[in-house]
Amino acid sequence: MPTAFVLDLQPGAHAARPQFPAQYAHGLFYHLLAAIDPGLSATIHAAKRVPFTLGVEVGRGALGLRVALLDDDLFQPLLRVVLHQSLDGLTLGQDRYRVARVLATPEGHPRAGRATWAEVHAAPPARGLHLRFLTPTVFATSRPDGRRSYTPLPEPRLVLGGLLSSLQAFSPLPYSTAEVEYLVPLLGDHCAVTRLQLRSDTYWAGRHPYTGFCGETEFRYADDLAEVRRLLGQLAALAPYCGVGTKTPYGMGQVDVLRTF
């Protein structure tokens, strides 16, 4: 089931403010996976879509590392390894951090929690969603000549279509190919942006800077098909766990749902 928890990390006495927090968090996560099982780390690293997203909040002194998982089998072993390794401290970049708390519920941290896949699929139907893009969000798209390009705009087909493709990749109850072929154009062409407030920002995901957008966008479905409203509700339930766009394993594309309607 989609699960998100936040590690409250306290730096050691001489720790500096981390220079590349996203890259360090990414490295730490794969280190933890390798501690569960070296094969698992390699398998996930090689996967086309990885079943996690990371987010790093650098506060004064402390550091919040949010881990969102889409694979049911990862949560327990990962938590076990985190708690075990936390005895020596977790390494981020050059520094070691103590795991002060593991926050796994919305009471502990507003972006922690879990939803069963059944809950995602039974989410209340929605005609619209108002999303907040918490970290820079950008879509990797292919040009006709095959070269990669990046789109830092919340086009409905990219945002909503991207969420659907996460649902398809990880839900044990995916839509059929025929249903997807039917639904994708409806998300792209019949859902419109009806409100926005955006600014671009640069994010270092690993060794490269990416320009994405942060801010808010409201999407609204213009028609009345029950299937589309049901899907939009499901996508809203999933969005905080899977994020949107490229480089979500480095903390880009972190999304909150401000409201559905």
Added chain:
Amino acid sequence: MPTAFVLDLQPGAHAARPQFPAQYAHGLFYHLLAAIDPGLSATIHAAKRVPFTLGVEVGRGALGLRVALLDDDLFQPLLRVVLHQSLDGLTLGQDRYRVARVLATPEGHPRAGRATWAEVHAAPPARGLHLRFLTPTVFATSRPDGRRSYTPLPEPRLVLGGLLSSLQAFSPLPYSTAEVEYLVPLLGDHCAVTRLQLRSDTYWAGRHPYTGFCGETEFRYADDLAEVRRLLGQLAALAPYCGVGTKTPYGMGQVDVLRTF
């Protein structure tokens, strides 16, 4: 040649703040056209693309009506009619306004001026343009089922492709069909948004509210073809006159070029 002038309009003693300035300005403009020639007003009204955009700045007391023209034959007769009718005052909504000044140069008003078509076509090549969308901007697009939808996002294919289609519609030196077919995909797929700061806003264009975006966007051409850089320079030179998106004759989609590079 593309021409823009600003009428500095002073209200009469009892004039209220105009309730629907865009609609009133639109009505006034067609009234002036009809005074030149009733046939001309009808012809332009029926045209698929009209050769003008309007902008209204409502200040305290005064009102600035910016008229941008893309048709060389309109400027002189329009100015003659404005000056003639200003003796009785120009009607906007329920109120009459005195034409205090006609500002036709950048020295008089930063958004007034003109460029010959030869100057537009000889504009310095550019690899990028940074545009400011002064008034809400939205694109009318067609859904596959033929119904109209509105896109309030500065997608390169919509912004740059729209400017090219204005150039094609009004320039006496348009590109050939083959050139356009070659250039359009390069604008859409090879020019990326590299910076943005946007917020949506609602604009009453006539009797209907439209949601568009205001703010700034930087577009950058990723490759190096001289034809594309030449075209981008031309589009930058034309943009302040033709605006972008739908309902420019009501004042939507007013654009300034902050810089080219």
